[in-house]
Amino acid sequence: MVDSFLSYLKNEKRLSSHTVIAYQNDLTQFTAFISTTFETESPEEATFKEIRSWIVHLSNQKLANTSINRKIASVKAYFSFLLRKKKIDKNPTLRIQSLKTPSKLPVFIAESNMERLLDDIEFTKNYAGLRDQIILEFLYGTGIRLAELIHIKSADLDLFGSKVSVLGKRNKYRIIPIPAKLRLKLTSFMDKRSSEFQEPDDFIFLTDKGKKLYPVCVQRLVKRYLSLVSTQTKKSPHVLRHTFATHLLNKGADLNAIKELLGHVSLSATQIYTHNSIEQLKNIHKQAHPKAG
Numbered sequence: 001m002v003d004s005f006l007s008y009l010k011n012e013k014r015l016s017s018h019t020v021i022a023y024q025n026d027l028t029q030f031t032a033f034i035s036t037t038f039e040t041e042s043p044e045e046a047t048f049k050e051i052r053s054w055i056v057h058l059s060n061q062k063l064a065n066t067s068i069n070r071k072i073a074s075v076k077a078y079f080s081f082l083l084r085k086k087k088i089d090k091n092p093t094l095r096i097q098s099l100k101t102p103s104k105l106p107v108f109i110a111e112s113n114m115e116r117l118l119d120d121i122e123f124t125k126n127y128a129g130l131r132d133q134i135i136l137e138f139l140y141g142t143g144i145r146l147a148e149l150i151h152i153k154s155a156d157l158d159l160f161g162s163k164v165s166v167l168g169k170r171n172k173y174r175i176i177p178i179p180a181k182l183r184l185k186l187t188s189f190m191d192k193r194s195s196e197f198q199e200p201d202d203f204i205f206l207t208d209k210g211k212k213l214y215p216v217c218v219q220r221l222v223k224r225y226l227s228l229v230s231t232q233t234k235k236s237p238h239v240l241r242h243t244f245a246t247h248l249l250n251k252g253a254d255l256n257a258i259k260e261l262l263g264h265v266s267l268s269a270t271q272i273y274t275h276n277s278i279e280q281l282k283n284i285h286k287q288a289h290p291k292a293g
Helices: 002-011 017-038 048-060 065-084 111-120 127-142 146-150 180-196 215-226 237-250 255-262 272-288
Strands: 163-167 173-177
Touching (some): 002 017, 017 048, 048 065, 111 237, 127 215, 127 237, 146 237, 173 255, 255 272
């Protein structure tokens, strides 16, 4: 039934292969635990007490609560699937609760620092320098995910219409507008790309050797350039996604519009950015109001 469940996730839920593998690993670990500890032969036979014991075991291994909660979610999804398929009479995970996790505000780069990065930092005039600059502006100007960025193909880019089509989570496409300044730079970049490589790959962003760009390469370049303008510890492509959303909200953008641009399924996922906006308002109030002190 585990194979059937994984097939359901891939073909019906249309989850990414990375996500399906994560589910598979979680269920494999769970199965191994109940088999070794309780001699329970298959996960379908697991009881509430066995599942609870597994969670305690994970906690004793000093795993982060966020990691444990992901594993709990995998097992819960599996037993819900079994119940729908009438392979079990009752769901033993109904009384299982997720562990408490500290709420963290999304990390973002200040507007002044982004202006320094995009307006003042000198990029080399060769293909690699122009590519790095475009990647930084693309991540910040559209808010797309790293995986979405590296999979953009020539056919997805509409420079005349100033928009790009990206394939997001659950294999859903969405259209994102491209800022005017970025569109002009993209035009120059595409010309440079064509002159650099005689038969370039269909993917827009390529390595120095003309191959499809890989995630670690983007992560490294983002960290390198953000280090020039920011001292914060976390410097990643996802930080630029957070920065995109936070700056839009601070400038008065509608939360539902930000949700659509980010490709979030529910508004609750987008609402985390309102906390950053509220913190900014608190700071402004503290600095400007005569009785704030």
